[in-house]
Amino acid sequence: MSSPAQTLADARLEFVTQWGVLGSAWGINRTMAMLHALLLTSPIPLSTDDAMEALQISRGNANTNLRDLVAWGLLRKVVQPGQRRDYFEAEKDVWKIFCTVVRERKRREVDPALEVLQRCAEQTAALRGSEARQFHGMMKALGEFVELAARIMDRVAASERSKIVPAVVKLFK
Amino acid sequence: MSSPAQTLADARLEFVTQWGVLGSAWGINRTMAMLHALLLTSPIPLSTDDAMEALQISRGNANTNLRDLVAWGLLRKVVQPGQRRDYFEAEKDVWKIFCTVVRERKRREVDPALEVLQRCAEQTAALRGSEARQFHGMMKALGEFVELAARIMDRVAASERSKIVPAVVKLFK
C-alpha cells in the first residue's frame, strides 16, 4: 500500500506522460504537451531547471518549448521576488485555455486553408465546361464551410464562458 | 496567356499541393491529404495507378494511404463495370465530410483524453491536502470540459446539416 503522497505523484506522472502521448496525436510535440501538463498541475511556478529535472530533458529543449508555450499564450513568465531567474506559470482557467487554443489553431490552420480555397475559387470562377464548374463549386462549398467555422471560432474565442456555454449546452444537450 | 484547361489544371494542382501542406499542420500526413484533395476534385473515380501517376508516389504509399482514407470514411471503393481493378471515389458532400472528420477525431483524440482525465481524477478523489485537492480539481475541470466537447461532437456528427447549421449560425453570427 502506497502513501497518499506517492499516489498523488503517480497520478500526476501519469497525467503528464499521457498528455504527452495525446499531444502527439494532436500535432503538438510531446515535450510541449508534457511541459504544459506539468505546469498545469504545479501548485507553484517552475523554472527552466525545475522543468529540465522533472522531465529529464535538455536545457535547449526546455527553453524552446517553454518559449513556444508562452507564444501560444498557455504559459506566462513570472518573476519571483528577489530571484533573478525566470519562472513559468500556466493559465489554469479551463475556459481561457480553450479560447486560447481555438484562437491559435484558427490562426495557424483555418485561416491559411481559407486563403487557398478562396484563391482556387477565384482563379476558376470564369471558366466554362462542366469539369471547371464542378471544381469551382467544390472550392466554393469548402470555402463557405471553412469561413463559417472561422467565424464561429472567432466568436467563441472572444466570448465569456457564461454567455456561450449555457447556450451551446442547451442547443446540443 | 494560358488556355482555360491549363488554368484549371494549375488551380487543381495548387489545391492538391496546398492541401497537402495544410494536412501536415493538421497532423495528417501529406500524401493522405493530397490523395483526398485529388479525389475530391476528380470528376471520375481513380485507380491506385492513376493516383500513383498523378502524385508521383510509390505503389505502397498509394495503397496504404488510400486504404486509410477508406477507413476514415472519406473515400469508398467503387467497381467500374467490367473492370477488375479497384477504383476510389471521394465523398463530396461537405457536411458529410465534416461529420466524418468530427466523428473520427473524437474517437481517436477526445475519447482517450477523457479516459486519462477520469482515471487521474478517480485515483485522487479521496486524497487530502491542498495539493492533492488542487490536482483533483484540475482533472475534474478538464474532464467535464472534454466530456462536454465529446457530447457536442457526437451530436454534431449524427445530425442533419439542415437542423444544426441554421441554429449554430443563429447562435454565433
Added chain:
DNA sequence: TCGAAGTTTCAGTTTTTACTGAAAGTGCGA
C-alpha cells in the same frame, strides 16, 4: 490448376522533426 491482373505487406531507406549540449549572448550588481 495455372497464370495473369491486381492488391497488400514489409524490410530497408529517405526525409522530417525533435533534441542535445556547448558556445555565444544578455544584463545586472559590485
Added chain:
DNA sequence: TCGCACTTTCAGTAAAAACTGAAACTTCGA
C-alpha cells in the same frame, strides 16, 4: 567594466515518420 547568473541559439545527432519497391499474396478466368 568585470564576472557571475542566467537565457538563447544552433550545429550536430538521435528518433520518429513517411516512403519505396520488390516479393508475397489473392482472385479469377480459361
